[in-house]
Amino acid sequence: MNAVNWGILATGRIAGTFAAALRELPDARLLAVGSRTAESAEAFAGENGAIRAYGGYADLMSDEDVDVIYIATPHPMHHANTIACLEHGKPVLCEKPMAINQREVREMVEVARQRDLFLMEAMWTRCLPVIRRVGEWIEEGKIGEVRMLSAAFGYRTGWDPAGRLLNPGLGGGALLDVGVYPVALAHMVFGGEPTGVDAAAHIGATGVDEQTAMTLTFAGGGLAQLACAVRTNLNQDARIDGTNGHIDIPIFWRASTATLHVEGEAATVINEPSGYHFEAAEVMDCLRAGRRQSSLMPLDETAAIAHTMDRVRSAIGLRYPMDA
Ligand SMILES: NC(=O)c1ccc[n+]([C@@H]2O[C@H](COP(=O)([O-])OP(=O)(O)OC[C@H]3O[C@@H](n4cnc5c(N)ncnc54)[C@H](OP(=O)(O)O)[C@@H]3O)[C@@H](O)[C@H]2O)c1
Known part of the structure; x- marks a missing residue:
């Protein structure tokens, strides 16, 4: 495989950001885009330099020259879109959260395994150099045993009950949109699923969580205090406390810096680039090596994160039409 031929499925906000990220990789080519409408596909192709534009997702999936599809x-569409791509023989990078609930994630993973194809949740934070270094610090025991994590991600969106952030039919709410970032960080930091999940939320007028606070308990007594919001700006930093020091990660979900504080030593500051091209490069490395999943965001961990999110939703009484 020389240049990897990408297909992008959908033409919304993050699709444009991802297309721009591909332009940073000399060995990536945006070959094709698929949209629900030909007009949107053509406009997106024109703006982002895609060579082929399809007014229908199935046409994109059927393009024999497309090596991998980014969804x-x-x-709520991730489950059906991903399974359809896999059934057309295409490897998939699927936006976060991978799906509405763990049942859907498991079905997606099962199809990928049956078809022997690559699948990854686009939890791009995991692929950032700063976060990878933080993971190494923890594994090397630099801060001793990890005891506490505090992390939040919240922003104030405008009042649009029909839009995807507040509309239950489009999977609206803070937990699924941005809560997945601190939950995924907790899984990384503590190296597994929580034993206990407590949460409280404000369910707004549209019936989705406008803000949620969570406390996760891990084996050995580790605790994570996490928060997310879509109608309030929150601090977006993470702090990991261990028995021998702590790590600060400003704006952890797109981290470009982190500081390691070890008891009795001078602080170590790292600064690295951030961007979506790191996850695209990870996918291409996996494809070239013949891997079916990424070690940075393994499929069993994506399913475990979805399970934790299901448990949070059960604690706050939040159900979606797709849960039925
Ligand atoms: N990784 C990140 O940093 C990041 C950031 C933002 C969002 N995301 C994730 O990416 C996904 C999309 O978010 P976004 O902000 O790009 O959303 P968006 O701007 O609303 O775009 C979504 C696109 O999906 C397609 N679509 C298919 N069925 C739809 C329906 N019933 N209603 C609306 N759109 C529909 C549309 O494209 P066509 O009309 O071309 O088919 C639409 O443009 C979400 O799962 C979100 O969590 C990730």
């Missing part, structure tokens, strides 16, 4: 539809 950028709202969360």
Whole structure:
């Protein structure tokens, strides 16, 4: 495989950001885009330099020259879109959250395994150099045993009950949109699933969580205090406390810096580039090596994160039409 030929499925906000990220990789080519409408596909192709534009997702999936498809539809469509791509023989990078609930994630993973194809949740934070270094610090025991994590991600969106952030039919709410970032960080930091999940939320007028606070308990007594919001700006930093020091990660979900504080030593500051091209490069490395999943965001961990999110939703009484 020389240049990897990407297909992008959907033409919304993050699809454009991802197309721009591909332009940073000399060995990536945006070959084709698929949209629900030909007009949107053509406009997106014109703006982003895609060579082929399809007014229909199935046409994109049927393009024999497309090596891998990036799915950028709202969360409730991830399950059907991913399975359809896999059934057309295409490897998939699917936007976060991978799906509405763990049942859907498991079905997607099962099809990928049956078809022997690559699948990854686009949890791009995991692929950032700063976050990879933080993972190494933890593994090397630099801060001793990890005891506490605090992390939040919240922003204030405008009042649009029909839009995907507040509409239950489009998987609206803070937990699924941005809560997945601190939950995924907790899984990384503590190296597994929580034993206990407590949460409280404000369910707004549209019936989705406008803000949620969570406390996760891990084996050995580790605790994570996490928060997310879509109608309020929150601090977006993470702090990991261990028995021998702590790590600060400003704006952890797109981290470009982190500081390691070890008891009795001078602080170590790292600064690295951030961007979506790191996850695209990870996918291409996996494809070239013949791997079916990424070690940075393994499929069993994506399913475990979805399970934790299901448990949070059960604690706050939040159900979606797709859960039925
Ligand atoms: N990784 C990140 O940093 C990041 C950032 C933002 C969002 N995301 C994730 O990416 C996904 C898309 O988010 P977005 O902000 O790009 O959303 P968006 O701007 O609303 O775009 C979603 C696109 O999905 C397609 N679509 C298919 N069925 C749809 C429906 N029933 N209603 C609306 N759109 C539909 C549309 O493209 P066509 O009309 O071309 O088919 C639409 O443009 C979400 O799962 C979100 O969590 C990730």
